[in-house]
Amino acid sequence: MSTVDLARIATAGSVDDGKSTLIGRLLYDSKSLFTDQLDAVAATSRRRGDDYTDLALLTDGLRAEREQGITIDVAYRYFSTRRRKFILADTPGHIQYTRNMVTGASTADAALIVVDARHGVSEQSRRHTFLTTLLGVPHVVLCVNKMDLVDWSEAVYDAICDNFTQFAARLRVPDLTFIPMSALLGDNVVTSSTNMGWYAGGPLLNRLETMHVASDRNLVDVRFPVQYVIRPQSSHARDYRGYAGVVESGLMRPGDPVRALPSGFTSTIASIETPDGEVEEAFPQMSVTVRLRDDIDVSRGDMLCRPHNSPQIRQDIDAKICWMDAASVLQPGRKYAIKHTTRWGRALVKDLTYAIDVNTMHRDETASELALNEIGRVQLRTTVPFFVDPYQVNRSTGSFILVDESTNRTVAAGVIETHQY
Amino acid sequence: MSYRRRTLSHLAALESESIHVIREVAAEMRRPCLLFSGGKDSAVLLHLASLAFQPARLPFPVMHVDTGLNFGEVIRFRDEWVSQLGAQLIVASVPEAISNGVVAEEPNGSRNRIQTPVLLEAAERHGFDALFGGARRDEEKARAKERIFSFRDDFGQWDPKNQRPELWNLYNGRVFPGESMRVFPLSNWTELDIWRFIAHRDIPLPELYFASQREVVDRGGMLFAVNEFTPAADADRVLTESVRYRTIGDANLTACVRSTASTIDQVLVEVETTRLTERGATRGDDRVSDTAMEDRKREGYF
Numbered sequence: 001m002s003t004v005d006l007a008r009i010a011t012a013g014s015v016d017d018g019k020s021t022l023i024g025r026l027l028y029d030s031k032s033l034f035t036d037q038l039d040a041v042a043a044t045s046r047r048r049g050d051d052y053t054d055l056a057l058l059t060d061g062l063r064a065e066r067e068q069g070i071t072i073d074v075a076y077r078y079f080s081t082r083r084r085k086f087i088l089a090d091t092p093g094h095i096q097y098t099r100n101m102v103t104g105a106s107t108a109d110a111a112l113i114v115v116d117a118r119h120g121v122s123e124q125s126r127r128h129t130f131l132t133t134l135l136g137v138p139h140v141v142l143c144v145n146k147m148d149l150v151d152w153s154e155a156v157y158d159a160i161c162d163n164f165t166q167f168a169a170r171l172r173v174p175d176l177t178f179i180p181m182s183a184l185l186g187d188n189v190v191t192s193s194t195n196m197g198w199y200a201g202g203p204l205l206n207r208l209e210t211m212h213v214a215s216d217r218n219l220v221d222v223r224f225p226v227q228y229v230i231r232p233q234s235s236h237a238r239d240y241r242g243y244a245g246v247v248e249s250g251l252m253r254p255g256d257p258v259r260a261l262p263s264g265f266t267s268t269i270a271s272i273e274t275p276d277g278e279v280e281e282a283f284p285q286m287s288v289t290v291r292l293r294d295d296i297d298v299s300r301g302d303m304l305c306r307p308h309n310s311p312q313i314r315q316d317i318d319a320k321i322c323w324m325d326a327a328s329v330l331q332p333g334r335k336y337a338i339k340h341t342t343r344w345g346r347a348l349v350k351d352l353t354y355a356i357d358v359n360t361m362h363r364d365e366t367a368s369e370l371a372l373n374e375i376g377r378v379q380l381r382t383t384v385p386f387f388v389d390p391y392q393v394n395r396s397t398g399s400f401i402l403v404d405e406s407t408n409r410t411v412a413a414g415v416i417e418t419h420q421y
Numbered sequence: 422m423s424y425r426r427r428t429l430s431h432l433a434a435l436e437s438e439s440i441h442v443i444r445e446v447a448a449e450m451r452r453p454c455l456l457f458s459g460g461k462d463s464a465v466l467l468h469l470a471s472l473a474f475q476p477a478r479l480p481f482p483v484m485h486v487d488t489g490l491n492f493g494e495v496i497r498f499r500d501e502w503v504s505q506l507g508a509q510l511i512v513a514s515v516p517e518a519i520s521n522g523v524v525a526e527e528p529n530g531s532r533n534r535i536q537t538p539v540l541l542e543a544a545e546r547h548g549f550d551a552l553f554g555g556a557r558r559d560e561e562k563a564r565a566k567e568r569i570f571s572f573r574d575d576f577g578q579w580d581p582k583n584q585r586p587e588l589w590n591l592y593n594g595r596v597f598p599g600e601s602m603r604v605f606p607l608s609n610w611t612e613l614d615i616w617r618f619i620a621h622r623d624i625p626l627p628e629l630y631f632a633s634q635r636e637v638v639d640r641g642g643m644l645f646a647v648n649e650f651t652p653a654a655d656a657d658r659v660l661t662e663s664v665r666y667r668t669i670g671d672a673n674l675t676a677c678v679r680s681t682a683s684t685i686d687q688v689l690v691e692v693e694t695t696r697l698t699e700r701g702a703t704r705g706d707d708r709v710s711d712t713a714m715e716d717r718k719r720e721g722y723f
Contacts, residue, residue: 003430004430004431005428005429005430005431005434006429006430006431006434006435034695034696034697035696035697036697073566073581073582073584074566075562075565075566076558076565076566076608076609077559077565078558078559078609078611080431080611080613084431085431085614087609099586100586102586102588103586103587103588106588106589107588107589107590213428214426214427214428217427219427227441227444227445227448228444228447228448228474230474230475230476230477231477232476232477232478233477233478234477234478236476237476237477240476240477244444244473244474245444246437246441246590251427273475275436275440275472275622281427283427284427285429285434285437286429286433286437287436287437287438287440287441287444287473300448324586337595339591339593340591341591342445342448395589396589396590399588399589399591400591401586401588401591401593403593403595408593408595408596408597408600409585410585410586410587410588410593413586413588
């Protein structure tokens with residue numbers, strides 16, 4: 001099998017910043033656009049009377065989006081190079097689509113934030129960066145676009161970088177890169193620019209191909225939420241009992257001691273099975289089936305970890321949440337279904353500690369509710385214990401969703417804070 | 422598979438994600454069912470589903486919506502493979518639905534639209550609350566916007582402007598009676614990924630996917646094989662060409678492409694270098710309008 005790996009990217013920015021042009025350029029120059037797709041977009045552009053082929057039409061696939069010329073929802077795009085395959089979540093930039101940006105960023109290894117060199121770092125780019133860090137995206141690339149319109153000026157670029165660095169210092173950005181580019185002309189997107197000799201870094205695609213996404217994963221804390229218990233009802237495997245799931249973090253090997261939560265029983269890993277047969281080691285993101293030496297009580301929603309490295313077992317959860325529902329608001333006293341890893345329970349909103357202004361990051365402690373696209377810190381009390389880690393340490397055991405039981409809609413996404421004792 | 426850097430190859434990562442989705446459905450939905458057409462995507466889907474539960478059997482049945490316009494070898498392939506897996510096969514028949522008056526034949530002879538009510542009726546009769554489909558987001562721009570767990574109301578309709586947010590790998594499959602989920606475990610796969618995986622796992626496919634000499638007629642630049650569903654008209658010039666299929670839908674709608682790729686490795690080389698999408702090259706049904714797929718999906722189509 002190939003040694004090409006997979007990286008997930010989220011983009012944020014508006015059409016005005018040249019985001020669609022940038023995506024079009026990445027797809028086109030990496031030969032991931034097909035002739036008939038381009039022809040269809042060109043024909044639609046002509047029919048609408050555009051002066052140029054509008055590459056935004058490539059990602060704006062819904063009727064309403066094409067009619068109104070806006071991006072409503074996350075669109076997924078795929079491109080690959082010899083080194084890596086990319087899943088690109090293209091998210092709308094406007095504030096009324098914050099929830100879509102949060103969705104795209106939730107699984108991203110890297111976020112591309114596009115700014116127009118003429119206008120510098122806008123309120124919108126600051127909001128995007130804040131959301132990116134809230135969702136724990138490890139790599140952020142600030143794409144300073146339209147450099148051709150500022151005469152390829154190093155001074156303009158430097159000023160933008162300084163300004164952004166000052167702002168980002170208040171946030172947790174593990175890896176921040178700046179790249180001056182012109183998506184329209186192709187400078188520093190796939191190939192190096194000849195117009196900016198003062199810039200020593202490589203083009204964007206090179207950065208995306210070489211960033212270390214594997215090292216972002218947590219190889220220390222074993223967290224294996226049990227997803228499904230495999231018990232064949234057939235004569236050839238009557239005594240078989242396997243626990244299927246994804247290794248969310250840590251390394252698991254046959255012979256390792258494990259503790260099952262919530263029961264607390266311990267056992268030893270007998271074998272680990274994958275589509276390729278038994279393996280000697282399972283690492284994060286692998287879907288595996290774990291078999292134990294002892295028959296202990298383990299079912300869906302339980303978690304396997306190491307005996308001396310457990311997540312916190314909690315019914316009180318302190319979290320930041322993004323409210324995603326247009327039809328209702330979050331208020332203290334309301335109850336929701338909560339899903340964390342493979343475990344469901346119910347949660348009571350005990351307190352809304354504060355709401356966060358996503359543009360200024362100002363905390364409003366007088367807020368009494370959260371409406372669509374608003375972010376705030378809440379205290380939840382749950383009906384069953386959950387096995388959690390802070391989101392900054394573990395994106396899998398640190399995240400959850402809330403579901404309104406009267407509509408079954410997913411109404412909020414939450415990231416668990418570090419608990420203060 | 423390379424485990425050197427404790428990083429999954431992109432195919433292994435896709436495989437793992439798909440298996441996770443399939444297991445999640447089996448664990449949370451009351452009565453799931455896997456839709457199988459005999460095409461390459463559903464072959465990969467069925468293969469992944471069997472991997473997800475081994476050594477146990479598939480914990481859900483397999484359903485085929487048979488338009489009556491399927492290539493014969495696709496039906497034979499379907500029956501053989503489903504029985505090999507020991508899975509339960511349900512066939513929802515469009516010709517039967519026509520003769521029972523449930524749906525009426527469309528004037529252009531396409532059963533693309535009328536298969537939707539047949540699918541919905543069968544799903545309702547069997548009480549399925551989750552249907553797996555092999556659709557991919559790279560196929561079509563409306564699909565690029567669709568969730569992996571895609572909610573359908575009690576009429577089977579998709580509302581693209583009112584989709585549930587989908588974050589991390591936390592899927593919300595909760596539905597009220599009558600409502601259902603369409604689940605697309607292959608959402609993040611591309612056509613090339615599918616072919617690479619078929620080669621890697623040695624997944625059997627109908628012969629139509631591989632080039633051989635076939636009798637074809639040229640209709641508006643698309644090559645259609647001459648068979649009982651698309652007989653040559655008097656004015657047609659029948660050519661014998663080396664062709665293969667990139668997608669397999671109804672025999673009267675799916676065109677083939679000129680190709681000499683008769684092995685999986687040759688097909689891979691061809692797919693790696695093609696400049697046309699598979700639907701653009703071969704599907705009459707998507708050529709109706711910019712939003713043909715979105716419109717059909719709203720009605721409950723895949």
